[in-house]
Amino acid sequence: MAVSWLSRLAAQASVPVFPVRGLHGEEAFYQLALTPGIELVDSPRHASILLVAGGVPPDQHDALRRVHDQLPAPFATLWYCSEPLAELASATRLDDPGALPGALMTIHRELMSGKRGSSPRLLPDEPPNPWEGLGDDGHGGEGMMGGVPYGRPMAMNMTDDLRDGLTLDSLTVILGPFLPMLPPGLSAKVTLQGDLIQSWTTRGAPYPIALESLFFQALQGPVPIAALERARARYHLKRLHFALRLAGLDRLALEALRLAFDSHLSLKGVAILRRRLMRSGFFRLTATGQGRLDEETARRAGGVAARAAGHEEDWRSEDEGYRQLGFLLLTQRQGDTAARWRQTLSEVEQSLQLAAQAEHEAVHTQRSDGVETPRGTWHRQWPEEASDLLDDLLPGLEWDEAMSTLASLDLAPLSPWSLEETGGAPITQDIGEESRA
């Protein structure tokens, strides 16, 4: 009786969902972030549902199994536009984005009422490094410094401290590909001393990101500049949402996301967001001069990162349609994290200004041999994948600086498929309006 009363009460809680962002799965989570009753949590330990959105390459299935097994019972999985792992063939699969929130709530209720059993464990319950009963003292250690006492090699300081001479023990770990604060798919071998990153070796590149089909159409023929610029603003606002959420500024993160999904996205809304960002101290928090890209690295990163470091590279200045609108190339000088966000926000505002003007004058792009994507110039070749630049950029930074630097960089390759082809609808006005209601 008491248990059923507790379960009924538990079923009323917000549905805690741990997001696994697979290939082209990002869009599903924007929708869920704005849905009342769904909570996207940061640790698998805090979830009752593992939501895998988008495909996961076979070589990352083991990593996915490890994330799966970290959810405490009772828990379930939901596969959105994704093929369940072979062992979970009977798990719920869904391809309709509209049905996603309802399905999550139903699964949570069924778990709490006992109608649905917990997902089975996929990996044996044993430590990755066997230690029990081994070694000289039965704890896995051998000799003075050898073996794996209690499952870990002895933490030895093998490198010079990069910061203050406080030589804490080094700890080497593998991060990703599903760590929520990293770009989806990115994995790295990282050595830390305390919260200081000593070394970073990128092992797996981020998944390709899908752009709205307009950017592909711009390579086939003229497209309305108004629509193209609004699509660019939406892309940057979604990235800003991610960075603000990571910084703990949840309210502003949602505001950025609502703007991104607002079909009447206007300059006024972005101006309000900019004021609130200034007041929240977001620019001051990121303005520590960290994550500065040198000239060559900034050029490789392309797009906003290149312009934030002073490179005057923007395909729009080559296009007669944009010249007609008086397009002015914006740049920053510093090339650090704060400069990239200042550049991003300025470009969002500029895009909306251009969109309003282009709509009034019905201006289209004139050149179809290239397009300035939000990720960089696409002329003859796509913007290149540049995640290996992190190997030199992140060592020496503290954890929070490294994470905010990562969030400010857009290093993933571009997908050959558009957002519409991969199942993510570009504008869902309903989402923004529902959440406001």
Added chain:
Amino acid sequence: MILDELILPVLLVIVVLVVGAYLVAVLDEAIAGALGMPRATSVWTAPLAQGAWLLTQQANATEAPDWRAWRLAPALYLALAAIGLAVVPFSPTLIPTDLVTSVVLWGSVEALATVVIFLHGWSANTLLALIGAYRYVALGLSYILISMFVLIGVALPAESLQFSQVVASQEGLWNVIRQPLGLPLFLIVGLGMTFWGPLNLADSRDLARGTASAVSGPPRLVWNLARAAMLVPSAARRRAPSWAAG
């Protein structure tokens, strides 16, 4: 004697702690709702439903944690909140424990909180929890230092280390007027010690919830409860002068 000096004060502390922690959680939900965060359930039932869900969830394990420390840390943090509350003068006559050194006791609660929070992150034996623990130690020392100045600032005019005397010393002039910086600084310390709102750096999102990143089920419920409960004595201490003037 036992009833007046032991049972009633303990009951009072427990009731205020539980009701206070619940109200903190309700207020947190209400503020989130007012700021436009999507919310489906009522602010009154949301904390209860969240608590019920945590009670039904399995308490997980990590690889070779320090079990005793890991399970004890949330309980110790809750106990520190209770100790802090035990020396709060609710009215001229309603004081659970009117120690002559209550100001010192509160100072020690703040210092011990640093130890307990570090223990919570360190004993899980996982990376992000450990970084959260390191982060709090660095911050906790700063919070303690600020708090010491505030506490000395109220003890000097009262010429006593007893909170009831501190309150009585404000009969003529409130400390908030005598030392206007004390209140905002104490507010910052309160939020910092419970890593709440903008000062949530030990259990922050960039660490997947830091010291709590590897905790689930009932231990996480105790941790959440303890964090909310620790705000109660801080808040109660700030409102105490109002009855002195009355």
